[in-house]
Amino acid sequence: MSTSNIQLRIVKDRLFLALVVLLSFAMIVPLLLIIFHIVKNGIAVISWEFLTTLPRPMGETGGGIVNALAGTMMLIVLASLIAIPLGVLAGIYLVEQKKGAIATGVRLCMEVLQGIPSIVIGIVAYAWVVLSMGTFSALSGSVALAIMMLPVIVRSTEETLRLVPDILREASLALGVSYSRTVLKIIVPSGITGILTGVLLAIARITGETAPLLFTAFGNPYMSLNALRPVDSLPLMIFNFATSPYPEWHAKAWGAALVLVVFVLGMNFIAKVIAKRWKVQF
Amino acid sequence: MTAPPAMAGLLIRDRPEQTADKHMFKVSSDGIFKTVLTAVGVLILLLLAGIFVTLVVDSLPAMKASGFGFFTGTTWDPVFKVYGSLVFLVGTLLTSFLALALSLPFSLAIAIFLGEYFREGIVSSFLKSAIELMAGIPSVIFGMWGLFVLVPLVRQVETQFGVVPYGIGILTAALILAVMIIPYSASISSDVVNLVPADLKEAALSLGATRYEMIKKVVLPSARSGIFAGVLLSLGRAIGETMAVTMVIGNANILPTSIFSPANTMASIIANEFAEATDAVYVSCLIEIGLLLMMVTLVISLIGRYIMYRMKT
Numbered sequence: 001m002s003t004s005n006i007q008l009r010i011v012k013d014r015l016f017l018a019l020v021v022l023l024s025f026a027m028i029v030p031l032l033l034i035i036f037h038i039v040k041n042g043i044a045v046i047s048w049e050f051l052t053t054l055p056r057p058m059g060e061t062g063g064g065i066v067n068a069l070a071g072t073m074m075l076i077v078l079a080s081l082i083a084i085p086l087g088v089l090a091g092i093y094l095v096e097q098k099k100g101a102i103a104t105g106v107r108l109c110m111e112v113l114q115g116i117p118s119i120v121i122g123i124v125a126y127a128w129v130v131l132s133m134g135t136f137s138a139l140s141g142s143v144a145l146a147i148m149m150l151p152v153i154v155r156s157t158e159e160t161l162r163l164v165p166d167i168l169r170e171a172s173l174a175l176g177v178s179y180s181r182t183v184l185k186i187i188v189p190s191g192i193t194g195i196l197t198g199v200l201l202a203i204a205r206i207t208g209e210t211a212p213l214l215f216t217a218f219g220n221p222y223m224s225l226n227a228l229r230p231v232d233s234l235p236l237m238i239f240n241f242a243t244s245p246y247p248e249w250h251a252k253a254w255g256a257a258l259v260l261v262v263f264v265l266g267m268n269f270i271a272k273v274i275a276k277r278w279k280v281q282f
Numbered sequence: 283m284t285a286p287p288a289m290a291g292l293l294i295r296d297r298p299e300q301t302a303d304k305h306m307f308k309v310s311s312d313g314i315f316k317t318v319l320t321a322v323g324v325l326i327l328l329l330l331a332g333i334f335v336t337l338v339v340d341s342l343p344a345m346k347a348s349g350f351g352f353f354t355g356t357t358w359d360p361v362f363k364v365y366g367s368l369v370f371l372v373g374t375l376l377t378s379f380l381a382l383a384l385s386l387p388f389s390l391a392i393a394i395f396l397g398e399y400f401r402e403g404i405v406s407s408f409l410k411s412a413i414e415l416m417a418g419i420p421s422v423i424f425g426m427w428g429l430f431v432l433v434p435l436v437r438q439v440e441t442q443f444g445v446v447p448y449g450i451g452i453l454t455a456a457l458i459l460a461v462m463i464i465p466y467s468a469s470i471s472s473d474v475v476n477l478v479p480a481d482l483k484e485a486a487l488s489l490g491a492t493r494y495e496m497i498k499k500v501v502l503p504s505a506r507s508g509i510f511a512g513v514l515l516s517l518g519r520a521i522g523e524t525m526a527v528t529m530v531i532g533n534a535n536i537l538p539t540s541i542f543s544p545a546n547t548m549a550s551i552i553a554n555e556f557a558e559a560t561d562a563v564y565v566s567c568l569i570e571i572g573l574l575l576m577m578v579t580l581v582i583s584l585i586g587r588y589i590m591y592r593m594k595t
Contacts, residue, residue, distance in 0.1 A: 026388060027412070116522075
């Protein structure tokens with residue numbers, strides 16, 4: 001083999017490394033641009049009035065996003081009330097019942113549920129809740145969001161509880177503790193960190209969801225804490241303001257986007273910190 | 283060794299029938315607990331069955347009204363009650379596959395970067411955090427950024443090309459989608475590349491291959507199926523993505539003539555028209571599009587997950 005051949009191969013090797021590094025870091029550029037624009041345009045708009053007043057009609061100055069903030073909180077609380085008990089119990093079921101038709105079925109269902117687009121889940125919530133109630137409502141939006149939270153919670157509960165060693169369970173049963181008490185008071189608390197992490201990640205995921213809320217929660221220009229009536233939410237308001245033709249509303253959309261991004265990324269960060277700091281070692 | 287009188291009734295020799303009773307120490311709360319758990323499992327199965335049944339049943343009026351022509355008709359005109367959804371199928375396919383093609387070099391590069399060159403260390407955790415950050419940003423934010431920042435840029439490009447400078451359209455939607463789906467295929471592919479056995483790689487290196495040649499001839503073919511699974515998962519995500527696409531695709535119910543033309547996808551037509559659909563057949567047609575969307579995404583995602591499951595076992 002002549003030396004020029006070796007040199008060519010070495011050059012190709014170096015070029016490849018350069019290309020890989022370049023393309024990898026090129027992905028960061030859009031991320032930085034997005035964060036830069038959100039912070040730059042959002043900071044200009046955020047003020048105490050922005051966070052505590054209702055949106056004003058076009059033509060009037062001022063106004064804020066407080067109804068969207070309250071609506072988002074309400075949707076999160078309602079969805080969590082539905083999804084957390086259901087999801088944690090399903091996770092416990094999958095860990096206690098490793099084989100069997102129902103358990104395999106539930107695992108498959110969670111895989112399938114994760115693959116369903118969020119707007120289709122919105123259609124289902126519309127058909128189940130909105131048509132039955134005859135009105136758009138926060139309840140229907142929470143049902144859609146709860147369905148989306150389930151796979152995350154079930155999977156993280158199952159993975160966490162699976163790591164709890166059998167010794168704990170056997171020791172507890174040997175001491176005469178009943179089976180239900182063993183699971184509820186010993187196994188689940190030792191996995192509470194992982195379960196909490198899963199819950200926080202699920203909440204972070206649904207806070208940013210808009211598509212299922214387009215025709216379930218629907219949006220509301222007024223402050224409403226009634227679960228049986230339409231309610232606005234932060235991403236829904238961002239969508240409506242951003243696609244409107246008014247520059248003032250565009251500016252508010254940037255502000256709302258900053259609030260949303262800070263909340264979602266904050267939840268993700270807190271979940272990671274909890275997972276690391278409060279890890280229960282066996 | 284006489285037992286106290288209160289416990290006399292519990293001694294086994296006084297109650298011989300209890301030795302044969304295997305439920306002697308079973309508490310009734312156990313039975314309730316197990317029933318509740320099983321009920322939750324069944325409830326989840328019913329939930330998923332309910333989702334499918336609801337979608338199919340609510341699509342039936344549309345299927346009866348339009349039949350198979352629903353998928354081949356090119357006119358979507360609710361005012362005259364003509365429902366043909368080919369426009370949206372083409373729009374979805376074009377945006378998704380274009381987004382996939384645009385994202386593939388970057389996610390492959392990240393996979394090789396994280397799985398081969400920089401497996402640990404500060405640079406690696408920095409890039410991994412960046413990817414997680416991107417995966418966590420809500421899609422409506424991507425859409426808004428695309429609308430306010432990317433669309434003017436694309437408009438300038440279009441004026442250079444001499445095309446009508448809409449700014450919005452398939453190209454913009456594909457660009458935003460590509461940025462959004464990179465984290466998914468990148469993280470799966472980098473895990474797979476990381477798992478290529480060291481002895482295969484060392485064998486190649488010991489025969490005189492450069493690192494590039496080792497990656498090209500050993501690592502990538504070995505990780506091929508995992509990378510394909512990651513690609514499939516990100517394709518499924520791209521097809522189902524709604525908000526970002528709706529905000530930049532232009533919402534025109536026409537068959538796209540070029541990548542610069544505005545169009546509509548299955549997800550964006552539902553997002554746009556569902557809340558305002560007036561008569562029952564209209565709603566049912568939109569639900570049928572939703573059913574088709576779900577089936578397509580499901581098939582792709584399940585194939586991808588099945589490949590990953592096969593690789594783990």
